[in-house]
Amino acid sequence: MIGIVLQTGVDMVDVEKLARMVTLSGDAFLENSWTPAERLYCANRPERLASRWAAKEATMKALGQGVGQISPLEVEVEAAEGQMPTLLLSGNAAARARQLHLDTWSVSLTHEDRWALAFVVGLGNTGHG
Numbered sequence: 001m002i003g004i005v006l007q008t009g010v011d012m013v014d015v016e017k018l019a020r021m022v023t024l025s026g027d028a029f030l031e032n033s034w035t036p037a038e039r040l041y042c043a044n045r046p047e048r049l050a051s052r053w054a055a056k057e058a059t060m061k062a063l064g065q066g067v068g069q070i071s072p073l074e075v076e077v078e079a080a081e082g083q084m085p086t087l088l089l090s091g092n093a094a095a096r097a098r099q100l101h102l103d104t105w106s107v108s109l110t111h112e113d114r115w116a117l118a119f120v121v122g123l124g125n126t127g128h129g
Helices: 015-025 027-033 036-042 046-063 091-099
Strands: 004-014 075-078 086-089 102-112 115-125
Touching: 004 015, 004 046, 015 027, 015 046, 015 115, 027 046, 036 046, 036 075, 046 075, 046 086, 046 091, 046 102, 046 115, 086 091, 086 102, 091 102
Parallel strands: none
Antiparallel strands: 004 115, 075 086, 102 115
């Protein structure tokens, strides 16, 4: 029997607070927190940036790690208009996922008024029971 591994994470972000942080911190914060593809997709829309920040935090929670152990740039939300978003892990995030035997990811994003939320599920198996 194969040992199933399931990890979840959820995070909620205040869109208005994040927008203020972006305004105050400028390009450095954007470049250190969202990949070029994420920045292009979000087009400086704070609700999109916030939902992706929530996804990064939720993924780190699913991995049992935090900012510092995993860079926000190592968790990328890939998206195309009208399609479900997907997660792309690299660096320490990918290494931690391998360590936990997680190889399949699902992410759900939403935003309403001043709140953005992300729910992340990581699934895998240990290869033995």
